[in-house]
Amino acid sequence: DTEVTQTPKHLVMGMTNKKSLKCEQHMGHRAMYWYKQKAKKPPELMFVYSYEKLSINESVPSRFSPECPNSSLLNLHLHALQPEDSALYLCASSPRTDNYGYTFGSGTRLTVV
Amino acid sequence: GDSVTQMEGPVTLSEEAFLTINCTYTATGYPSLFWYVQYPGEGLQLLLKATKADDKGSNKGFEATYRKETTSFHLEKGSVQVSDSAVYFCALSVVDSSYKLIFGSGTRLLVRP
Numbered sequence: 058d059t060e061v062t063q064t065p066k067h068l069v070m071g072m073t074n075k076k077s078l079k080c081e082q083h084m085g086h087r088a089m090y091w092y093k094q095k096a097k098k099p100p101e102l103m104f105v106y107s108y109e110k111l112s113i114n115e116s117v118p119s120r121f122s123p124e125c126p127n128s129s130l131l132n133l134h135l136h137a138l139q140p141e142d143s144a145l146y147l148c149a150s151s152p153r154t155d156n157y158g159y160t161f162g163s164g165t166r167l168t169v170v
Numbered sequence: 171g172d173s174v175t176q177m178e179g180p181v182t183l184s185e186e187a188f189l190t191i192n193c194t195y196t197a198t199g200y201p202s203l204f205w206y207v208q209y210p211g212e213g214l215q216l217l218l219k220a221t222k223a224d225d226k227g228s229n230k231g232f233e234a235t236y237r238k239e240t241t242s243f244h245l246e247k248g249s250v251q252v253s254d255s256a257v258y259f260c261a262l263s264v265v266d267s268s269y270k271l272i273f274g275s276g277t278r279l280l281v282r283p
Contacts, residue, residue, distance in 0.1 A: 105270070
């Protein structure tokens with residue numbers, strides 16, 4: 058299995074809703090990432106997990122809450138989002154011990170109404 | 171800080187034309203370099219990579235050579251197809267505690283029949 062699987066593919070949520078994005082990989086990668094991509098822009102790093110521990114938070118607002126329950130799963134919990142948070146949310150993973158690039162998932166397209 | 175600069179798009183070519191997308195970088199360490207491709211409505215796919223000077227990455231007819239003397243990693247393809255229409259991102263990572271990917275702004279390629 059050489060894929061990163063993200064669910065759901067599309068999500069529409071209201072500003073008072075709570076929802077979660079899910080990411081799963083079975084490649085044995087020990088680093089997992091959340092990126093946010095606005096239209097016609099490159100991805101921007103949000104969080105990095107290394108060996109299931111949060112190692113980087115790029116000053117992301119607390120309405121985004123990441124969680125790494127085990128080495129294969131990464132969640133992003135969403136609460137009280139704003140319309141400007143609408144974007145493509147990409148999960149990625151990489152082997153922790155080398156520098157050979159990420160494997161990205163296909164993303165969750167989030168719309169906040 | 172570390173950064174990647176890509177040529178502005180969109181790049182519009184006729185089928186079977188030669189493609190070059192320029193990419194230059196600035197890095198404090200010794201980076202690995204990548205090209206990612208994003209098709210409409212999808213996540214990012216790793217197209218090719220190079221981890222040391224003079225390495226040539228290649229995949230699906232695309233090539234790029236890691237040029238340390240000119241700090242460049244230009245993407246080339248001898249004969250583009252309509253199916254190559256996508257956004258291409260140049261990226262680098264430096265081996266440190268973050269394994270953060272730094273992206274260029276992306277170049278949109280449109281290939282016409």
